Amino acid sequence: MSESKTTKFVTAGRDKKWTKGVVNPPVQRASTVVFNTVAEKQHATINRANKTLFYGRRGTTTHFAFQDAMTEIEGGAGCALYPCGTAAISNSILSFVETGDHILMVDTCYEPTRDFCDKILKKMGIETTYYDPVIGAGIRELIRPNTKILFLESPGSITMEVQDVPTMTRVAHEHDVIVMLDNTWSAGVGFSPFDFGVDISIQAATKYIIGHSDVMLGTAVANEKCWDQLREQSYLMGQCVSPDDAYLGLRGIRTLELRLKQHAANSLTVANWLQSRPEVDHVRHPALETCPGSEYFHRDFSCGNGLFSFVLKTTCPQATTALLDGMKHFSMGYSWGGFESLILANEPKSFHSLRTVANPNFEGTLIRLHIGLEDTDDLIADLAAGLERYNSVLQEKLHV
Ligand SMILES: Cc1ncc(COP(=O)(O)O)c(C=O)c1O
Incomplete structure (x- = not known):
């Protein structure tokens, strides 16, 4: 057998x-x-x-x-x-x-x-x-x-x-x-x-x-x-x-499957929470139908992981910087797959050099998260505080 x-x-x-x-x-x-x-x-x-x-x-x-x-x-x-x-x-x-x-x-x-x-x-x-x-x-x-x-x-x-x-x-x-x-x-x-x-x-x-x-x-x-x-x-x-x-x-x-299952559970919790946020246009998490091709994820995959992206409704580099600079549990780093949470932002215009035939059709800033093995309550609190900083800068700009 x-x-x-x-x-x-x-x-x-x-x-x-x-x-x-x-x-x-x-x-x-x-x-x-x-x-x-x-x-x-x-x-x-x-x-x-x-x-x-x-x-x-x-x-x-x-x-x-x-x-x-x-x-x-x-x-x-x-x-x-x-x-x-x-x-x-x-x-x-x-x-x-x-x-x-x-x-x-x-x-x-x-x-x-x-x-x-x-x-x-x-x-x-x-x-x-x-x-x-x-x-x-x-x-x-x-x-x-x-x-x-x-x-x-x-x-x-x-x-x-x-x-x-x-x-x-x-x-x-x-x-x-x-x-x-x-x-x-x-x-x-x-x-x-x-x-x-x-x-x-x-x-x-x-x-x-x-x-x-x-x-x-x-x-x-x-x-x-x-x-x-x-x-x-x-x-x-x-x-x-x-x-x-x-x-x-x-x-x-030896611990790969165990870690991945935990990353996957954590990332889905955070992705679902992000879906409920008014600042978020859509979440590109393979398990969610707002991600292109999610039907293939459900057909062919038995487990996800911690890496996904979400798109904000707006683009405001100063507000994005305020969000990123004050994070407690998410560091900025050009990688993923470790036990720790990471965050990176991409402005829509950056895709002009990254794509030649499939330019993504959204207008807001894309934020890629790697969800680590921390408690998701802590991660969500950190993201919530980040979005508050984001909103404050947007509001300030509106009133200038
Ligand atoms: C999907 C994917 N493939 C390949 C690589 C390259 O791996 P390495 O950094 O080990 O060269 C990366 C690194 O970020 C990646 O995200």
Whole structure:
């Protein structure tokens, strides 16, 4: 009988080969691996791509344990490790394209993913077409004979549109196009990409897998079809991570599902409260129907997380600054996925450089929240006080 995913978060990657009889694998630091006989050296060389100690860049037992765990949880054939999520994205793409190729990139991708396409792929003669995140089966019209990759990120960065992943993977596979998904938001907990036809699932493990805002790490889990090519090409591009970081990734997995469920419950409480506030135009939380594509969230996801956005009715930079500057529990930071709450504001005009085909159709300031593991009463009180400061500045401006 196959075990449940919840149990896998505890058991995955804990083969005695790696743990040597204790609960967690030791941190095995190595550049040089030494062999005492020609036969041992030959064995390592032949099996170097298959979790056998060969040379530090190919990984040590700590890496092998983390890679096994990620593969068991996400469900592919193997997991490549990268020094950050951005490296996981760029190297996964580079592993499957050459000059003259074309890729399809979701318009709501993480900003450095867009920059990678526009500044690096373009220089290499690889063309990118951006598409609307909610295009669904319409993606067919954008596929060309030279299209190699369909890249998804669901929900999308900042504006949170949820994509119809199974429909899009079906169309892509009819045309032999490889599907990659930035799966950082689900962290592999609430969404199982390989059940929906994804070929490579990429994560900024920096976020929920690490979960404590103290390590940069990236992962890409590939299916049987893509694994050999992803592994070897990433290796040739020098991608590797320290065993200490791999260890922390593995440790994060043990509490990942539990943390995500709490983040999800907390974020829904805060999102529902925000819906009742008169200053708020709408809330872009994948579980709420005011978020584009929320029907796909309810169909395909079993759990959410702490990250969502809401849009104010107005735009007033001074009022937004008053809101942000006085927060007690929400800090401003360009990340998410740790145990702590975070807040960032985006003025609508900032989307002009972030989007080319799916400019969001709202006029107010967008605020992105990461809801941490604090008591939601404290978080709501903090946001309520922030909105009061926001209102005071708006009122002052009205009376000037
Ligand atoms: C959705 C998404 N993907 C990828 C990344 C990149 O991860 P890293 O910062 O580890 O390079 C981020 C970082 O914020 C992200 O939000």
